[in-house]
Amino acid sequence: MKKNKDIIIIGFALFSMFFGAGNLIFPPFIGMTSGSNWLTSFLGFVIADVGIILLSINAVAKAGSFQNVVGKAGKNFGLSLEVIMMLCLGPILVIPRTAATTFELSVLPLTSNINSAIFSVLFFGLTFILTIKPTKVMDIIGKFLTPILLLALGFLIIKGISSPIGELNNTNSDGLFVNGLTQGYQTMDALGIGGVTALIIASFRSKGYTNEKENISMALKSAMIAGAGLVIVYGGLAYLGATVSTMYDASISQTALLVNITNALLGKSGIILLGIIVAFACLTTSIGLTSVTAKYFEDVSNKKLKYSHLVAFICIFSCIASNLGVDKIIAIAAPILTIIYPVSILLVVMSIFNKYFVKPSVFKYSAYATLFISILNVIDSLGFNINFIHNLPLNSLGFNWVLPAIIGGLIGKFIIKEKAQNETIDKISA
Incomplete structure (x- = not known):
């Protein structure tokens, strides 16, 4: 009780x-x-x-x-x-x-x-x-x-x-x-x-x-x-x-x-x-x-x-x-939130399903890609037309960062080698 x-x-x-x-x-x-x-x-x-x-x-x-x-x-x-x-x-x-x-x-x-x-x-x-x-x-x-x-x-x-x-x-x-x-x-x-x-x-x-x-x-x-x-x-x-x-x-x-x-x-x-x-x-x-x-x-x-x-x-x-x-406070907040919210959402979701994301580089490159697109969204909203971001999937729903995040994660998983892995390979080679 x-x-x-x-x-x-x-x-x-x-x-x-x-x-x-x-x-x-x-x-x-x-x-x-x-x-x-x-x-x-x-x-x-x-x-x-x-x-x-x-x-x-x-x-x-x-x-x-x-x-x-x-x-x-x-x-x-x-x-x-x-x-x-x-x-x-x-x-x-x-x-x-x-x-x-x-x-x-x-x-x-x-x-x-x-x-x-x-x-x-x-x-x-x-x-x-x-x-x-x-x-x-x-x-x-x-x-x-x-x-x-x-x-x-x-x-x-x-x-x-x-x-x-x-x-x-x-x-x-x-x-x-x-x-x-x-x-x-x-x-x-x-x-x-x-x-x-x-x-x-x-x-x-x-x-x-x-x-x-x-x-x-x-x-x-x-x-x-x-x-x-x-x-x-x-x-x-x-x-x-x-x-x-x-x-x-x-x-x-x-x-x-x-x-x-x-x-x-x-x-x-x-x-x-x-x-x-x-x-x-x-x-x-x-x-x-x-x-x-x-x-x-x-x-x-x-x-x-x-x-x-x-x-x-x-x-x-x-x-x-x-x-x-x-x-004025709302106007100041808008571009800041557009940049930091998507990467925060991404990392929260990936953390919940972390058993599927083992390599740190997957988190890193997904986050970097999301941050990059978010910055471009802000630049575009300020009147500098960046047309390609409007052609990304889910753009109409406000999630145009999702595909770049997936691509970043795939790069982190299959292309980027972790430092620890490289050290292990070097020791085996020696």
């Missing part, structure tokens, strides 16, 4: 850590731009977010750490990738976005008497206070903050389903799946999966569970609870967006769309409810990710950098960066 209760509490906490700024504003937007075909975009979004989360937690829990996953492509390559991911997860992108979204959706619709600088100081001051003791983070979120968040979200979604705002626009389905994938990447949930998994397992240990296999099993069950919650909430929010597809187009900002939907459903009281939802969604994410990022850099520096000092630095830097605003 206690075990099940602990799994549910950690699952709720995990849901809140993942359900932050992007998770709230992206589903209504893909629903609005998809209209009657909102399920197509929704499927892409869920695969790129929940699917990757569950695969990554499974891989990391079994491998022991995220470095044991990405490091298979080379120690320096894996460490560089992980550091970049954690910086994006932390002070550069995700954590600042939580404060920016809270300001734009919780504060501005209600009052203009407080500016973003003052708000960000208050937001990250509270984050600092609630993050400074890492062993308490999951309980604070899971027991107290998540239930409030879920109740508020449930009320908004049920109202939107029972009393739709408008008709669903008949939209062409071309490109909607890829759009959903792209928006799913933008949530950036999978970036810090190594630190999140470590935090989950550490939380179970602090509750007295010492068997590592049991901890891994409990972590995976908690992840399933969080994943199920995310899918249900995403579906509800995407449908709400679809109900206003005849009223707005893609020129409306994502935050403004969510405010307008809530206002149409519940009026002024709805704006207050939205403020509560956003505040708790973003605060729980900020607390969880600040803890995860600080713990990661403390560990990677062999405790030369202190957890409390890192928490303070992350809060101060994020406080400054959050004043860029949501749209």
Whole structure:
């Protein structure tokens, strides 16, 4: 009984850590731009977010750490990738976005008497206070903050389903799946999966569970609870967006769309409810990710950098960066995520099926090929036409890196000779 209760509490906490700024504003937007075909975009979004989360937690829990996953492509390559991911997860992108979204959706619709600088100081001051003791983070979120968040979200979604705002626009389905994938990447949930998994397992240990296999099993069950919650909430929010597809187009900002939907459903009281939802969604994410990022850099520096000092630095830097605003942070994030997400997905999937991939060179050359195509995708998106990448298989689904990854893996398997193998051959020859 206690075990099940602990799994549910950690699952709720995990849901809140993942359900932050992007998770709230992206589903209504893909629903609005998809209209009657909102399920197509929704499927892409869920695969790129929940699917990757569950695969990554499974891989990391079994491998022991995220470095044991990405490091298979080379120690320096894996460490560089992980550091970049954690910086994006932390002070550069995700954590600042939580404060920016809270300001734009919780504060501005209600009052203009407080500016973003003052708000960000208050937001990250509270984050600092609630993050400074890492062993308490999951309980604070899971027991107290998540239930409030879920109740508020449930009320908004049920109202939107029972009393739709408008008709669903008949939209062409071309490109909607890829759009959903792209928006799913933008949530950036999978970036810090190594630190999140470590935090989950550490939380179970602090509750007295010492068997590592049991901890891994409990972590995976908690992840399933969080994943199920995310899918249900995403579906509800995407449908709400679809109900206003005849009223707005893609020129409306994502935050403004969510405010307008809530206002149409519940009026002024709805704006207050939205403020509560956003505040708790973003605060729980900020607390969880600040803890995860600080713990990661403390560990990677062999405790030369202190957890409390890192928490303070992350809060101060994020406080400054959050004043860029949501749209600018999203614009900065897009090319970075396009580069690092595919190679991360590749290494996670290969790690899960590692019994089929024995040679390190297979991981390396698959990763290098994926990274190369991802960089070309970004260059192409900036207006430098690189036509051949559009002719690669699965390009329409956003997976044009898959064939190059397979080719890279085959080169690593059949052409590249491992150093150890060469040394053995030399000894035999001698």
